[in-house]
Amino acid sequence: MSNKSMNDPLHPRPSRLASLAPQDEGEGARRSNTLEGEGQLRLSSPHGEVRNGAKRNEASNHEGAWLRFKRAKTLRKNFAYHGAGLAIALFFLAPLAVTLLASFRHGTEARQPAIPPWPTNGFSLDSYRSLDSFGAGVWQHTVNSLAVSLATVVLTVAVSLLAGYGFSRYRFPLKNVLFVLVIATLMIPFQSILTPLFIILAKLGLNNSLVGLTLVYVTLQLPFSVFMMRNAFDAVPKEIEEAARIDGARDLMLLVRVLLPLVLPGVATVAIFAFLNAWNEFLAALVLLSSNEKYTLPVLMMAVRAGRLGAINWGAVQAGVAVMTIPCLIVFLALQRYYMRGLMAGAVK
Amino acid sequence: MGVVTITPLLKTVAQTSPPPPDPSGHPPRKGEGARETHPEHQMTDPGQNQSTRKRRSATQWRGLLYIAPAMALVIVFFVVPVLFTGWMSLHNWPLMGTQRWIGFNNYIRMANDARFMSALRFTAYYTIIVTIAIFAIAFPLAIFVEKQRRFVGTYRTIIFLPVVIGLATASLLWVWLANVDSGFIGPALKALGLVERSPNLLASFDSAFLTIIIMVVWKIAGFTMIILLTGLQAIPVELTEAARIDGAGRWQRFRHLTLPLMRRTIALALIISVTGSILAFDQFYIMTSGGPQNRMISVVYYIFNQSFVSFNLGYGAALSIALLVILMLISIAQLRLLKIGEERP
């Protein structure tokens, strides 16, 4: 799906944007290996080499020496650049890596400082076992979290697709007011409407239910998603619709058959955002759910954080962080080109 | 609590109501309205074509049908709760027992509430410091990953990784890292011989605050970086080249060319950071429980405490309404700042 829509002439991917979207490693590496990549590198080197070079040239007319010097300088610069890059990568990766490694230490080591962070007494799943002993077991909570997150994704996409289309293509009374209303959802800290939310869910018979929680998550997701989808539809030329109408496509059929493929990148962005936010949310889950077997993972994590028998089990915390983090990382790494692009599309405009 | 703190961050992108995308990928300059950049919208302008108009009026209600599910959710799970919150704010509303109408007494109490004032002060302080910290890291990072060169995609991805994990999870992770006995940072400092014994980073305000700032920067900088990167890349290469040929130094180019051209992007990133920081809660709740000695109680934390610890739901509701007003003012300011209030077709 992705390739087709991305190369779609109707949905131009500007060349500059193309360079924004994170390429997968292979592609990036290939590109910078080409001559063009080299040229780009030299041209865009930020240190004003042209000027420096000119000066140097005056000083010494020895072309070969100068070229060697320049090559050495580029090399040195490259070295400095990637040295800095490694340091930066270390800072951003280390906390995650340390936790992941530490989660495989023996249960007896969980109390010791994480120096070194990797297992020294052999690989062990003790931490995951003790995580599993909290609540109704980590599988149950993972399944709950997955169910809520995926349902949130599906509903958010469906609802925002319709709403984005409506806001983009139709004029109707109070349109702007309603749009602002949707966007306004993010202006109130939702902690402060938790009690009314709880009461309303209870009235609807949706308290202590994953369905109720999902509906709340979808609502929290709407401002971003509706906005995103409206922009996506705005970017689709109307001629396409007109043509499809002439061919007899109407309404939902038109939306699903003709327009959906054109806004798929937007849909993907909305879906990823919905997944990450639903997966990570804890306070609403804590307040709105009230039985062990329905708790989502973040609530389990709060129980782990609270400790048991007067002691916090850091091993279980590490394991929990790993279980919480890995699905997010997988979703992100698998779909990052959409995620980043969606983010940037939002920012550029 | 991803939804609370991260989502507003991400969502604020949406809030800034941008004009439709420009196929060139460059952000429209100041003054360029949506209409100018999008010829196809003119085609459907009402009054331009009689038959179009007729069909439009027939189908305009269909638009409402499309947005109905979204509106239903927003009304049931947002508008009603907010109205309810407003209603509660006019009551003495204990969590249990009977509520009593007290008019605007909660708002009067708020004006004299020293703890609320100190929560406001702390939130402002945190917002300023964390925003400066995020920019101080994210801007150089954006410049660092701007040029297409070997591994740059990998760097971007790695820097962005922490953004996708939840703030609550990140807080939990860092509370372990910062633990004095079983953690990583303190023991690592000790192992490197930088300190004599592992420090309890969360015990004093300064070191705890610093730890939280570093955690937030770690978590958020990638996000800000990507937004700034967008702005950087939208600056036409010819302009910088021309400036360079004219003999402008690196700093001069940055100061007089890059910064002004990135005004909108910077404003956007700024606003996202500010909004997210004003709503900060998770990191203080999970990492320091508002301590040491209550010096890290943010506004949302205070609302949470009033509502769910002291059970003064009425007062908590009044505080929420106050925060809503503050955020709304900031949003209006941001719309002004970004000059993006233009009507859409």
Next chain:
Amino acid sequence: MIKRLLATSAVATFCFMSGASAAETIEMWVRTGVGDSFKKVVEAYNASHENKVTATEVPFSELVQKYATAIAGGQAPDALSMDLIYTPAFAAAGQLEDLTDWAKQLPYFNSLSPSHVKLGTYQDRIYGLPLSVETSVFAWNKGLYKQAGLDPEKAPASWQEIEVNAEKIRKLGDDTYGFYFSGGACGGCMIFTFTPLVWGSGADILSADGKTATLDTPQMRKAVDAYRSMVKKDLVPPSAATDNGTNFLSFNNGKIGQQSLGAFAIGTLVTEYPDIDFGVTLIPGIDGGTSSFAGGDNFVITKGTKKLDAVKEFLEYVYSLEGQKVMAKYGSLPTRGDIAEEALKGLDPRMQVGLKAIAVARTPYTLQFNDLINSANGPWATFTNAAIYGDDVDGAFANAQGEMQAIIDSGQ
């Protein structure tokens, strides 16, 4: 779309309902972190009765707000194992079932833990009955005592002695410490382990009628000084300064010489950490005397539950010798004084110290326990951290005294 969802969930709910059998299923909530005794007694009950109890564990720090929110939404569980200190507030709010008549006809009513019944009583009506009892006691690690050249069988009788012992134990090694307490603004931990110092010596933090804060007493000053001194001498692990209760039982790592802890912990230590050899005694007062905090949970029933009889049947089972034995085996002290000896028979003798503590134990009676004491951002919790770790002791006293009084006054 919503309608369809509503319909779906309605169908789902219906299926669940029709799946239930004729026997009643009681929904109960219990806070985490109080040991396994309740879980085990529920298991034993379910195995032998037609009615069933489903117990949901709720993180202890969120239990009260969750329960209160659930009541507001009309979705509370039938019964709750509630930290006894909250019973007055919930009873006062009219959320709990009046158990007076039923309770008084129980043949063993007069031997139920008096502190619990007192806290369960509001305006002469009884709303809460003891479910689990724990008292705070002072524990020392006999192994470390021996290594430090101290007599492992001699319980310290004063805080001077405790400090001297702590210094000797601290000398044993870099990571061995003489004393531990949860000093990171854990109001619950400190009321449990620290107020006995002043209670034992005749002072209190609240007046008898609960209407005046009496924090600033010479006894409290001395108690604070004792803790400050140990912190200053590095006898307490640095982690204590930020422990908000999650590591309350640090004693179990075997590197802590002495610590005040609860009877639940005795059970935990015995079953989970059998290699730690420890002794327990009553917590000495700062100026002589001994005291303890009577803690644990009260059993409360949500007002208007339709399963009242089933709930009562369960509670009667808990009070039976069989139930009491199960509870005791997993760390709760017997709630019935008349069969306490029998219930503890064959169990660790150190549990007897916990039982003895009931006689000297106190529990503050206030409707605002959460605001005053337990909240991590309340005056008591803040005070304990500021006074023991801060630079301005006088300021800490003044702030806390003022804020406590303000909270009490606002509740009148």
